[in-house]
Amino acid sequence: MQAFLIRRFWLLRQRLIPTASLVLVLPIIVFLTISIGMKNIIMETMGNISYEEWVYPGLIMLVNTIIITPIIFRDFYFLRLESQTLVTLSLSPLSKYQIVIYLIFSAIVEGVILSMISIFILLYLMEISIGILSLIYIIIAVSLFSLIIANTFTTLSLSTHRINHIFLGASIITLFIIYSSQLLIEFEFYPKSVIDIFKLLPTSMILNWYRSMVFQGEFNVNLFFIPLTIGMLWTFLNSILMKRVLKQ
Amino acid sequence: MEASITLKKVGKLVGDKTILAGLTFGVERGSLVAIIGENDAGKSTLLQLLAGIENPDYGNVFIHGIDSVKRRKDSQRYTGYVPHSSDLDPELSIEENIRFIGYVYGIDGEKIIKRIHKYAKDLEILDLLHKPAGLVSPGNKKKAMIIRELIHDPSILIIDEPTSFMDASSTRKTWDLLRGLAGEKTIIYVSQYLPEVEQANDRILVMQNGKIALDGTLDKLLESTLQYHQFEIEFVKLTEELYNKLTAISTIVNPSKIGNTLHFYGRERSVFFQILNEATGQLMKDLTVKKLSLRDLMDSKFAGRGLD
Known part of the structure; x- marks a missing residue:
């Protein structure tokens, strides 16, 4: 695992300026395009919480999704098909499960660290202050959310050989997650039959877990452990997928 | 001598096409083995099977007695x-690429640095170690890939075209390193560059249509051709009539005509005098007679007919 973390640090160092620009500009764009406009449409949620306070975890997850997507795409698509580095790595003594879990976890660590910088900028722009506990919860929630997102894009990156399929798939998945997981709009705006399905999504469970922790002070065991279990199981399935894709 | 690699009836199919057809052979520990053959003969597929990138469809590959599929x-x-081709991460430096694989194999950091500097010095890429791999020339990338694979000190080194993209000096340095390692390590490689295979002068496997057509040292392989010579006679004018007349001589093997030059193989030099006899009155401009090489051995038409 250490080798994979060091590798992420080396990669980050190699493209420090573009990454720093993304991390600094992304929360500003999200704030200008989503937060400012949406708060004039939705003043308060159904639970009488101001929209800005309700939506910031969703915006944080959105920023995290945008940061982690290229990391995963690079490791599982580009390094598999373009540079073949993943093939060489598969010849090492590590099992496919270890390779997938180390690549995903190191991507999550980088994604969460970069997201944290963006979170502080976003919260500053939105004039929201959160306590230490909320900060710890949001780090846990972002890590869990990253686990699901990383696995989703790993599956996508491993199961296609065409770059246009990746872009199409990534766009559809991102839009789906935004509107199906309460990132920007709460479920009360949707028909009940749709809500019943969306509530079962691990991404929406994570946001529900965080919001119930912060706004109601309740730790919902199911909303935490179900996405965690799905994430771990999905990582295992991705390792099987990688084995099949590499024909080993 | 103990076998490093053993193949037992190994076959590989792609769709309904047979890429490797029931290969059975062993490679002795510490030997230097070249695999040569025409395009699509199955050379690279064989290397990929040995490396574990591909699995055989039937048969077994044993690495130091360990089944490479069951105990990969x-x-x-x-x-x-x-x-x-390069499989380095283009965004990482050459050194980082090598160090990463070293760490993955659990090699001590100090040992990794020591080995990188030793081999980088041998291959003269010390000054490139901190350059991103994407900015380095293909020849130097190849050297970096060789160093990367040496970092965990494997006993078997499998190389697809060891000196591809390299200039003459780099080729020499790379072969100095590989020859130095042979004996201590088993080196099995594929090469299209036959002069370097001739120089390496160890065991050569000639592949044809997924099978081992010939197997032995260069001397052994050329043994059957030693009596053959390659002739090239340039006439002032080589007409079709003259060409047909000359190629009718029974001792001429595999003749061909390029412009006014007649190419053919002959078992004895005396065949030249038969040509002289038949071509009386025709003006000749040039004559070349040489012993056969690995290139001639690879000439499938000739090999099919004459290498008995």
Whole structure:
């Protein structure tokens, strides 16, 4: 695992300026395009919480999704098909499960660290202050959310050989997650039959877990452990997928 | 001598096409083995099977007695595989690429640095170690890939075209390193560059249509051709009539005509005098007679007919 973390640090160092620009500009764009406009449409949620306070975890997850997507795409698509580095790595003594879990976890660590910088900028722009506990919860929630997102894009990156399929798939998945997981709009705006399905999504469970922790002070065991279990199981399935894709 | 690699009736199919057809052979520990053959003969596929990138459809590959499919991870500890094209991460530096693989194999950091500097010095890429791999020339990338595979000190080194993209000096340095390692390590490689295979002068496997057509040292392989010579006679004018007349001589093997030059193989030099006799009155401009090389051995038409 250490080798994979060091590798992420080396990669980050190699493209420090573009990454720093993304991390600094992304929360500003999200704030200008989503937060400012949406708060004039939705003043308060159904639970009488101001929209800005309700939506910031969703915006944080959105920023995290945008940061982690290229990391995963690079490791599982580009390094598999373009540079073949993943093939060489598969010849090492590590099992496919270890390779997938180390690549995903190191991507999550980088994604969460970069997201944290963006979170502080976003919260500053939105004039929201959160306590230490909320900060710890949001780090846990972002890590869990990253686990699901990383696995989703790993599956996508491993199961296609065409770059246009990746872009199409990534766009559809991102839009789906935004509107199906309460990132920007709460479920009360949707028909009940749709809500019943969306509530079962691990991404929406994570946001529900965080919001119930912060706004109601309740730790919902199911909303935490179900996405965690799905994430771990999905990582295992991705390792099987990688084995099949590499024909080993 | 103990076998490093053993193949037992190994076959590989792609769709309904047979890429490798029931290969059975062994490679002795510490030997230097070249695999040569025409395009699509199955050379690279064979290397990929040995490296564990591909699985055989039937048969077994044993690396130091370990089944490479059933105990893949155990067998892969003994092998290092250098593919034909670069597989380095283009955004990492050369040194970072090598160090990462070293860490993955659990090699001590100090040992990694020591080995990188030793081999980088041998291959003269010390000044490139901190350059991103994407900015380095293909020849130097190849050297970096060889160093990367040596970092975990494998006992078997599998290389697809060891000196591809390299200039003459780099080729020499790379072969100095590989020859130095042979004996201590088993090196099995594919090469299209036959003069370097001739120079390496160890065991050569000639592949044809997924099978081993010939197997032996260069001297052994050329033994059957030693009586043959290659002739090139340039006439002032080589007409079709003259060409047909000359190629009718029974001792001429595999004749061909390029412009006014007649190419053919002959078992004895005396065949030249038969030509002189038949071509009386025709003006000749030039004559070349040489002993056969590995290139001639690879000439499939000739090999099919004459290498008895």
